[in-house]
Amino acid sequence: MKPLHKHPTMAIHQEEPLNAGPPLDALRRAYVTPQEYFFVRNHGNIPTIDPATYCLSITGMVEQHLELSLAELKAMPSTTEVALLQCAGIRRTEMAAIKPIPGELLWGAEPIGNAQWRGVPLRTVLDEAGVQEGASHVAFKGLDEVWRYGEQVGFGGSIPLEKAPDVLLAYEMNGETLAPTHGFPLRVVVPGYLGARSVKWLSNINLQTEPSKNYFQAHAYKLFPPHIGPHNVDWNNGEMLGELPLNAIICQPAEGAICQAGHITVQGYAVSTYGVPIERIELSTDEGANWIDVTILEPSHPWSWCFWETTLALPVGKHQLIVRAWDVLQHTQPQEIEQVWNFKGYMNNAWHRIDIMVQDDVVI
Ligand SMILES: Nc1nc2c(c(=O)[nH]1)N[C@H]1C(S)=C(S)[C@@H](COP(=O)(O)O)O[C@H]1N2
Ligand SMILES: [Mo]
Numbered sequence: 197m198k199p200l201h202k203h204p205t206m207a208i209h210q211e212e213p214l215n216a217g218p219p220l221d222a223l224r225r226a227y228v229t230p231q232e233y234f235f236v237r238n239h240g241n242i243p244t245i246d247p248a249t250y251c252l253s254i255t256g257m258v259e260q261h262l263e264l265s266l267a268e269l270k271a272m273p274s275t276t277e278v279a280l281l282q283c284a285g286i287r288r289t290e291m292a293a294i295k296p297i298p299g300e301l302l303w304g305a306e307p308i309g310n311a312q313w314r315g316v317p318l319r320t321v322l323d324e325a326g327v328q329e330g331a332s333h334v335a336f337k338g339l340d341e342v343w344r345y346g347e348q349v350g351f352g353g354s355i356p357l358e359k360a361p362d363v364l365l366a367y368e369m370n371g372e373t374l375a376p377t378h379g380f381p382l383r384v385v386v387p388g389y390l391g392a393r394s395v396k397w398l399s400n401i402n403l404q405t406e407p408s409k410n411y412f413q414a415h416a417y418k419l420f421p422p423h424i425g426p427h428n429v430d431w432n433n434g435e436m437l438g439e440l441p442l443n444a445i446i447c448q449p450a451e452g453a454i455c456q457a458g459h460i461t462v463q464g465y466a467v468s469t470y471g472v473p474i475e476r477i478e479l480s481t482d483e484g485a486n487w488i489d490v491t492i493l494e495p496s497h498p499w500s501w502c503f504w505e506t507t508l509a510l511p512v513g514k515h516q517l518i519v520r521a522w523d524v525l526q527h528t529q530p531q532e533i534e535q536v537w538n539f540k541g542y543m544n545n546a547w548h549r550i551d552i553m554v555q556d557d558v559v560i
Contacts, residue, residue, distance in 0.1 A: 217306035240342035259326030283307035315366035352410030387499035471498030
């Protein structure tokens, strides 16, 4: 499968199913990520769906089961929201460098993008169906085929009902019709949660008392402590992932870059947790002994990333740049990857470190 409408510089991590991500400098160029640079995370095929016959069903603990066509959904009042999507496997490569993480895609800091979504608030659809007393989880199911252990499990996941007011059923991305790769004709967007809950090619919404039993909720995307591995895992344990952790990333210069001595521009992004605003982002060039505040470029928005930058004057030689963010509740990030390592390689938010070389004779 060729990556449709994607920029040729996107790195293809896997062809089948298609998984691809942009270079970090391209990602850092635009606050709203163009579709051509938006990462792609698939577990199965990209289904071909006829918008004329497409139908979304709402089932389970509702007063009235609904079947909505795309035209009916588009006729409902719409809203627009800027929100980022981030894969839980972000920065797995750094984790795998400490201890192997077999069988998982080795993402850097690029499976993330910020987009403007337009669609129907989930609340509107739920109100129309009428949620019954006792329902506490909203489960989503996609139309793609995903096989695990010889079984067609499909892709699904759920959110607690309290999260529903933040959620959008999106049919537009950055003012364009949602591309097939990103879930045409309709996808869920759960702002502030790991990307896996933002189910693409949405076919069913089910109201229920328990979280989804789908493989990707009940089995994958669970967090285990560092001493648990494939040899001793009990899949009934582990924490189901939800909110994204506080994170800050250096996009520019790139890891291993050779920089011209003088003023070096350092740029990156940061992600907040629970929509709590980020208060400050700090950079260290001496293993965390001293920190300088970088400039945060835009006012805090609960569901988007923030861009930051600074300039450094560094002497010739090898340097390590380290970044970390603080939110207004004075939460910050763990120092070492060992503190967050888990055998599935999810949610790495340890201090981000970049090794660079500064020279005074760089030929550009
Ligand atoms: N139906 C379906 N929805 C899905 C997935 C999938 O494989 N199938 N992948 C999920 C994961 S893990 C992520 S991170 C996001 C990625 O969205 P994108 O490919 O539009 O960037 O979609 C989520 N929704
Ligand atoms: Mo993901």
